[in-house]
Amino acid sequence: MTFLVDFNLDxxxxLFLGILTKIGWLELVSIRFVTFREARLLMDASDRLVWCYAQExxxxILTANRxxxxxxxxxxxxxxxxxxxxRFLYWQLQISIALTNLTTESDVLSILLRLF
Incomplete structure (x- = not known):
């Protein structure tokens, strides 16, 4: 498990890593903390940039300052x-339901037109 640590929580x-080590959690779970500096993110990086970086x-995200x-x-x-x-899950569900009700080519065309 990797945490992106906001600049104000370095x-x-x-301290948290030390506590996890002391109580033996790091023997059970792989935990890594990455600072903004290590990630080459600026201190004033936008929340959107921080979120996207973390997701990619x-x-x-470990933060108290967003x-x-x-x-x-x-x-x-x-x-x-x-x-x-x-929305993605909704479209998947709609497509699945539509596919189970297909009987002719016109049914396929009708469903595609409704979806898009």
Whole structure:
């Protein structure tokens, strides 16, 4: 498990890593902390950039300093992503349902026209 550590939590991440080591968790679970510096992210990187970087690199974000307002806020970026996932799942479901009800070529054409 890899965590992207927001620039204001570098010290806390080290402390947390020390605690996990002391109680033996690191013997059970592979945990890695990546700082903004290691990721070559600027301290004032937008929430959208931080989120995208974390997603592309399969990281969880450890933060206490992200913005909750505006189009590029972490909250909005995550909400937008969830909406995209829900839409994708909806279309998959619609296609699956449509495919089970096919009987003729005109049925296929009709379904494709409705979906797109």
């Amino acid at each position: 010290g806390y991440a080290l 690199n399969q990281m969880m 913005n909750m307002k505006g189009e590029d806020s972490l909250k909005q970026v995550m909400l937008h992503r969830k909406i995209q996932q829900i």
